[in-house]
Every structure is written in C-alpha cells, then in structure tokens.
Amino acid sequence: MSSLHSPWDVRHLPSAEGKTFLVTGGNAGIGYFVAEQLAGTGATVVLGSRDPAKAEAARGSIRSRVPGARVRHLRLDLAGLSSLKTAADSLRLDRLDAVVCNAGVLLDHPPRRESADGHELMFATNHLGHFALVRWLAPLLTATPASRVVTTGSFTAKSESLDPDDLQSTCDYLPKRAYARSKLAQMLFGLELDRRLRAAGSTTLSVLTHPGGALDSLTPSRPGVRLRTTGERLRGLPAGLLLQGKEAAAWPAVRAVLDPSVRGGQLWGPRVFGIRGLPALEPVRGHLADPALAARVWAASSALTGLDPDWDLG
Template identity: 75%
Template sequence: MGSNEHWDVRRLPRADGRTFLVTGGNAGIGYFVAEQLAGTGATVVIGSRDAAKAETALTSIRSRVRSADVRSARLDLADLASLKASVDAMGLDRLDAVVHNAGVLLDDPPRRETAEGNELMFGTNHLGHFALTAWLRPLLTPGSRVVVTGSFAGKQERLDLDDLQSTRDYRPKRTYGRSKLAQMVFGFEFDRRLRAAGSETACVVTHPGGALDSLTPARPPLHERTAGERLRGLPLGLVVQGKEAAAWPAVRAVLDPAVSGGQMWGPRAFGLRGLPAREPVREHLSDPDGAARLWAASVELTGVDPSM
C-alpha cells in the first residue's frame, strides 16, 4: 500500500529545531530509532529507567552522529505514579513527536505485577504508555506525531476484554502479544479521538517486523556481534532483519509528511523485513466498540485520560 519512491532510509529529511522523545531508546530497536533521528539535527531525548544504559547509548550516538543533540530522561513505565514527575523533570516546553517504543517481554512464568498491581507486560507496554501520553499531551505541538509501536505478534492476537490482566490463564508469549495489541488498539482509538477534537496532532501505529541481534550492526559496548553470530544469522536475513532496519517504520512515521494519523506502517516484505510501507489495518485493530472498552478500562486503571 505504501510507496517508497520518494523515501530514502539513508537520507532522512532535516528536522532541526524539533524535539523527539523515544521511550526505551537506550537499547535494541529504540536505540536505532534514536540514532537515526539524531542524524536529522533534531533534539532527541532517550527515556530510560536505567541511567547507566542511557549514558552508554548517548555516548554511542555521539560517536557516530556529528554534533548530535541527545540527552536522557529517567522514565519507568511500570511505575505509573512516577510518570508526571518524570515528564516535569524533562524540562521540555514543546514536543514534536514521541515514539512509544519501550517494552517488557517475559519468556517464562510466574506472572509478575507492577507496583500498582497490574500484570507487568500489560502494565508497562500499554498502561505505561497510555498514562505517559496523557502527561505529554500539553507539550505536543501542532502537527506533532505520537508513534505507537506494536508488533507482528500482536497483530495475530485477540484481546480478552474481560481479562486484560491475564489473571485467569497466564501464558507469557500470549500475554505479551496481547499487551502489544492493546497498544495498537490504543493508537488507532487515540487518533480517532484526536480527529474528533479537531487536534493537529496525529497518532500513527507502526511495528518493526522480525528483528534479530545477529543481523544487527554492532554498537560496542552497547551491542557487540561476533563473526560467528553474523554468519549464523545470514540465512535468516532472507526472512527477518536487524534492529537498525526494524527502526525504519517508526522513523518514517515521525518524519514523513505524507504519513497520516490512523495509518499503520511496517516492513514491506510480508510485514517482516524491508523498507517501511503502509499496511492495511485489520478490523480487530480498529474496532471502535472494543477500543472504547479498552480505553475506559485503561482510564480506570491509570487515573488519567489522554483524550482530555
């Protein structure tokens, strides 16, 4: 659906004077989103709960991007009560885009909870970003973008609106997929509410496709890759990609003026790898009735409403 005719992932448009926040920008895909955005001349703020890892990421970006204007801010999405203070401490008077990238993925039981008693993956990946959006909204400039990062796995899931916290049947991979699905449903619903309110801010949903460390360029000491790992990963490069390429859909959603709110962008080849392209939005992702129920539950659980 999307055309890459006029979009070059290696020659991004300038964004001098603009300010972008990337949650989880200290590692993985989020790091490469931050690195690529820093190359446009924008001010990039990395939101991270680990100050030491954030500093390592900043050092890496500065070593690769001449005159990079990057800094970090403490941000713990699993601690809802801390988010307003974290936003205040950023000292921003404007924000041109936020990339909701940070996430928690647990591989094994037992089920874990946040300090507020929410299931950890749902509480961090969805509720944390939901609440953060509410606190950031006064800073969003006309024409700004809220970029919500979903996942390929999330597209395959269905929400259980009667058990959002996975209390009855906790399976880590399914719970993770549902938490990412909740993010995507939130993104489409938020854009509908922005349009209804006449806002000039747009919300765009993206997903990175399949991304492996073995296919990811080295950024020592943040990420190191041996020759053996690289060789073992080469066959998988026919199907998936590294995390540098996985950052492309989010970066395009921030920078490309042709991208509109309510759209979804992901890798071009089967949604798993390749240049960023617009994807069709499946019905279960944009169902307004289910989204309204998720929104109401999220407001009740966080105590804030991003649409207000």
C-alpha cells in the first residue's frame, strides 16, 4: 500500500543499506538531525560542511547514537562558487542516491553583505551555491537509478515574491526578506529541475521540503554539537504548542529521501498548519506554481554562476 495512505513512521525508517546520501550543512541544526536519522537506515551519509572540526563533532555524535554508522565529511563552502566542482569531484563515489540541499545562512541585521564572488551572501549560499553544486553532481545523480535532489525551502518563502531583475535585493534589502527570497529562488530551482529531469526521461526526482517552525529550545541536546540548557527547555515549553524542535523539523526531508511513494515536483512539510507535526504532502501554489518565473530564475542563476543553462540530465 502507498505510504501516502498508510502511516509513515518517523521512528522506524526503511532500510537504505548500500545507499549514499549527501546532506549539506549536515554538521548542525536541522541538517544534523537529517543526517542522524538517515544514518540510522544503514546508508552512508556524507556531511557537507565548511568546518572540519564541527563535522568531526557531528560524526562523533551520530556514531554515539547509531552504532556502526557510516558517516564521512565533505569540505564544502557553498558561498565559494569556484570550489564546488572540486568538492563534487572529491566525493569519489560510484553512486549518489540523494543530495539534501539543506545548508543555509540567515543574517539578522543590516548592512547587506556579499560573498567573495560579489553576490548577496544569503542568496549566494542558500541558492546559487546549491544550484552550482547540483549541476556538478548531476552526472553522478542521473547515473544512479531513482536518485533524489531534496531542496529544503522555508515556510516564509511561500508568502514572499521575487523580482527576476533584482534577485539579490539591491534595491530594498532587509535581512529577513532577502533570506525568504533566497529560499523562494531555491524552491523554484527545485521545481524547474524536476521539469527538466522529466523532459530528459531521467529517473532522478527533484523534491521540495520545508521544516516548518523549529526552535533550539525545543531541540534535544547532542553533546559536541549543541547542548540545550534547562532554562532554554523551560522557556521553550509554551512554544511547543505551536512549534517544534529541529529533530522533528528534519522529518519532511528524511521522508523525501526515503519514501518510495514520493514523486518529483512535490512539496512536503509538517502536517499541522505547515509548522509542526508529522511530514505531509502540501499543494504547490502561488509563486511556486509559476513555471515561467522558475525558468527565469534558472536562466538568471546560470548567468550568475557562469554555468551553461542546458545541463545534461539524461
């Protein structure tokens, strides 16, 4: 029976023995819990992280909770576009069953900051870096039957708009607005990628997820990664009626990687008002349902990264 009609058990995941998954930002936050949960399936999990020390701490934490876990580190700086082909090549894998495009940066205060390549920093890290990384991973992904590109968007992105002529918020920069726009661009990329994969006859799927509302104060401690204080836990209790911790926020991405009933072009998020609870299928609507806008974002992203817009996805 399809798992769309039978319960998906977040505590008892199917085996993924022999498979390999890359999680960007897998050393901390929601990405850490995505990696921890995927490691429990018997798969090899690659943590994409800029910081080797933090990645090693995450590896140690996962192994302490998942005996025999297969976890490795990939040095990955999504804000440095010129480094991403080298990073993808250094994986040295013969299969890649999924990449979870999870890593992201959220700046809290002005001024507007730029990457070394001259791009607005959140747009560069959250969107352009993943756009380029997936392009360089595409040959490995499309050579792996039924592989998946899972793009972690944001609940806030669904109510934001995007100007293809000012994708990097040069005219009206506000940190939270620029963040939401970067995540909307990422989600539009994921949908356009799936359209292109289908047109190429590929078995690779591109799927969107979002984590809903996730707070550190509701997140269980992981020694070496992050410890929750007693004060944080107590202060977070009222918020637990509406929001959730990052362990639960990882569930939509984990389901998008593992559930055989998931289809390309779908959006998965928390079941309760899109902000907490078990992972559920959500409608793709609003700006996300505009293929012309997605195609313009793809073209602009290709130009900004210096990549040919017509990837080989066959």
